[in-house]
Amino acid sequence: xxxxQLAAHLKLSQTTVSRALNGYPEVSEATRRRVLEAANRFNxxxxxxxxxxxxxxxxxxxxxxxxxxxxxxxxxxxADFIAGASETYSQNNYAILLSVVSDGTEERVYRDFAxxxxxxxxxxxxxxxxxxxxxxxxxxxxxxxxxxxxxGEAGPYSWLDVNNRRAFLRGTEFLVDLGHTRISLVNGHExxxxxxxxxxxxxxxxxxxxVMIDEALMCSGEMSESYGYQTASEHLGWPDPPxxxxxxxxxxxxxxxxxxxxxxxxxxxxxxxxxxDDDLSYFSNRDxxxxxTALRSSVRQAGQKSAEMLMTLIxxxxxxxxxxxxxxxxxxxxxxxxxxxxxxxxxxxxxQTK
Amino acid sequence: xxxxQLAAHLKLSQTTVSRALNGYPEVSEATRRRVLEAANRFNxxxxxxxxxxxxxxxxxxxxxxxxxxxxxxxxxxxADFIAGASETYSQNNYAILLSVVSDGTEERVYRDFAxxxxxxxxxxxxxxxxxxxxxxxxxxxxxxxxxxxxxGEAGPYSWLDVNNRRAFLRGTEFLVDLGHTRISLVNGHExxxxxxxxxxxxxxxxxxxxVMIDEALMCSGEMSESYGYQTASEHLGWPDPPxxxxxxxxxxxxxxxxxxxxxxxxxxxxxxxxxxDDDLSYFSNRDxxxxxTALRSSVRQAGQKSAEMLMTLIxxxxxxxxxxxxxxxxxxxxxxxxxxxxxxxxxxxxxQTK
DNA sequence: TACACCTTCCAAAGCGCTTTGAGTATGTGT
DNA sequence: ACACATACTCAAAGCGCTTTGGAAGGTGTA
Numbered sequence: 001x002x003x004x005q006l007a008a009h010l011k012l013s014q015t016t017v018s019r020a021l022n023g024y025p026e027v028s029e030a031t032r033r034r035v036l037e038a039a040n041r042f043n044x045x046x047x048x049x050x051x052x053x054x055x056x057x058x059x060x061x062x063x064x065x066x067x068x069x070x071x072x073x074x075x076x077x078x079a080d081f082i083a084g085a086s087e088t089y090s091q092n093n094y095a096i097l098l099s100v101v102s103d104g105t106e107e108r109v110y111r112d113f114a115x116x117x118x119x120x121x122x123x124x125x126x127x128x129x130x131x132x133x134x135x136x137x138x139x140x141x142x143x144x145x146x147x148x149x150x151x152g153e154a155g156p157y158s159w160l161d162v163n164n165r166r167a168f169l170r171g172t173e174f175l176v177d178l179g180h181t182r183i184s185l186v187n188g189h190e191x192x193x194x195x196x197x198x199x200x201x202x203x204x205x206x207x208x209x210x211v212m213i214d215e216a217l218m219c220s221g222e223m224s225e226s227y228g229y230q231t232a233s234e235h236l237g238w239p240d241p242p243x244x245x246x247x248x249x250x251x252x253x254x255x256x257x258x259x260x261x262x263x264x265x266x267x268x269x270x271x272x273x274x275x276x277d278d279d280l281s282y283f284s285n286r287d288x289x290x291x292x293t294a295l296r297s298s299v300r301q302a303g304q305k306s307a308e309m310l311m312t313l314i315x316x317x318x319x320x321x322x323x324x325x326x327x328x329x330x331x332x333x334x335x336x337x338x339x340x341x342x343x344x345x346x347x348x349x350x351x352q353t354k
Numbered sequence: 355x356x357x358x359q360l361a362a363h364l365k366l367s368q369t370t371v372s373r374a375l376n377g378y379p380e381v382s383e384a385t386r387r388r389v390l391e392a393a394n395r396f397n398x399x400x401x402x403x404x405x406x407x408x409x410x411x412x413x414x415x416x417x418x419x420x421x422x423x424x425x426x427x428x429x430x431x432x433a434d435f436i437a438g439a440s441e442t443y444s445q446n447n448y449a450i451l452l453s454v455v456s457d458g459t460e461e462r463v464y465r466d467f468a469x470x471x472x473x474x475x476x477x478x479x480x481x482x483x484x485x486x487x488x489x490x491x492x493x494x495x496x497x498x499x500x501x502x503x504x505x506g507e508a509g510p511y512s513w514l515d516v517n518n519r520r521a522f523l524r525g526t527e528f529l530v531d532l533g534h535t536r537i538s539l540v541n542g543h544e545x546x547x548x549x550x551x552x553x554x555x556x557x558x559x560x561x562x563x564x565v566m567i568d569e570a571l572m573c574s575g576e577m578s579e580s581y582g583y584q585t586a587s588e589h590l591g592w593p594d595p596p597x598x599x600x601x602x603x604x605x606x607x608x609x610x611x612x613x614x615x616x617x618x619x620x621x622x623x624x625x626x627x628x629x630x631d632d633d634l635s636y637f638s639n640r641d642x643x644x645x646x647t648a649l650r651s652s653v654r655q656a657g658q659k660s661a662e663m664l665m666t667l668i669x670x671x672x673x674x675x676x677x678x679x680x681x682x683x684x685x686x687x688x689x690x691x692x693x694x695x696x697x698x699x700x701x702x703x704x705x706q707t708k
Numbered sequence: 709t710a711c712a713c714c715t716t717c718c719a720a721a722g723c724g725c726t727t728t729g730a731g732t733a734t735g736t737g738t
Numbered sequence: 739a740c741a742c743a744t745a746c747t748c749a750a751a752g753c754g755c756t757t758t759g760g761a762a763g764g765t766g767t768a
Binding site: 050073251280286 | 355370397398399400401402403404407409412414417419421427428429430432433434436437442444449450451452453465466469470471472507548574578579583584605608611612615634635636637638640641645653705
Binding site: 002003004013015018019022046047049050051052053055061 | 752754755756757758
């Protein structure tokens, strides 16, 4: 059933039917009711592509799901972000056009989006330092919102981000205040903007508290479970091991916890752990008492808000850039405690004498 | 730049330019080269919606991301599946149209897909027992492929599934052969088809080996980390606790492992664990030696193959139903070992005398 | 009665592409 | 010289919708 048929059946013109359906005022209430009733009965839905072609609006948002090139790692927070965003989209009758692409080859996708006019706006994920995609999207004239920020990007752009620096500053301070001085930073890849900000927060926290910085304790990589495991295993095997870990994701934190257990140590006693917690639905840290002390910020909520901002940008293209900075909550859980009485050096010394 | 402008610039008709670009034979090689070169130079890309309208093909596949209604849990394997599928799609120039929807309200989305002609086919996730969506899609005349199967569905349909029954049969047998007789089944929600098949496999394994079935050991729920933790914590607190766990997902298995550690027990010694492993990219079980003994089947590969099958179905609508059953590998890891010499009853007795 | 002014509806153009059916050169065989 | 393929190219219709610019008919005012 298409508009023509519906109009014929109602013995009305296509114009009138279209106007009745789209809420234009030039249609009498009686006719409108009659049209709506018939449309409903025949389960009429306008052909999305024809409508788009006529209106010039695609009614779709482009999301590019980043898959890191080498490891082929799918970003685990992506699904939750999308789940949040889609709530907003569907309220506005927007669909999601999803494209999966290896890091670095996204440019092509954005160009296609723009040239094919298949989307009205783009959500940019996982921005990097000096991300050239921002400049590209700007030049393509496609409304976009960045989830995160890109340091080093000169021009204005709209973004929503978590205060990563502050979160990791607080996490670090919290650990130092518990007496920890050897704190491993298990960070995400540091070509990603958020990871750099987190490192900054960590360094600032140590400096402010006058704790010596040890480059060896800082590492970065793909935020998978096994990365956390391998890193922590290695660090705990050192003669002068860390007493605490500051970790970039719940999933990686799980790997760290596994290594801690395997080393025969107890989390929250022998070793402390603070992690960033995106509040992933299938990986919740919300037992009666959080099991990991965490800096929590719901990525799902971020998705929802980002989508709202993008909707605003699309509805109002002349609008100046929108910016929103979310703060993460510091949630105290069972994975942290005072640093062990003897620090690593002392323990190592003891170990040697044995 | 649109076709008209491009044609005008080349001093050719739109027809010729269109034919040149789409590889029709009625165009001389010289003209074709000239056209392609110009298209490239102006970065011309046909308007996707106009093209779709003209051809009647949407060049998009609809995916409905299931979000369980109450818990708002996003299916953690979804992203990896999509990542696999999209490889196939992009090779065929198909896009993904993503819709996120709470369990049970998907019908509306499929009806819209069909009426709006916004997709050429649909991938159905997480089929349930007697899934009415299959009947619906069939009646809508939309090509579709089911990831999984739906027992109780009468008519034919195309699907790709893992042999869940066999996988859990093998897992159970493996544990029983190690001497375990009290094996907890930590299953997914049993309104989902795969979960029922897994339970069947588990029961069959116990029966075949003559092990008594204890209903109390079988539980099902949302496959999150905390579900695994809570379940295992509870079971391990029983006077007659299980000595092994058979778990439906890596993520849940992590929760089980957490509970095991917290109870002061050692995985692979005091308690054994076998899990289904979807080979998730960020949750890999592929250390030199797998840390969990697992039934492994890559969901990403499943996505890729599913997409291929769907492409075939779309290209050839008269084709009979396609079916593919994948087998899971049994990978021996460090989470399993012989059942402890004393069984639960004896240990509980000892505990009481203390 | 005449005029202006709503209200309600419509025919037709246009969105950017594909595809049909036909036309114009150019070469080939008789 | 003719008919006849063959190789290119084109104008125009059509995909299903929205939107422009009227038209028809009814109502109120002078």
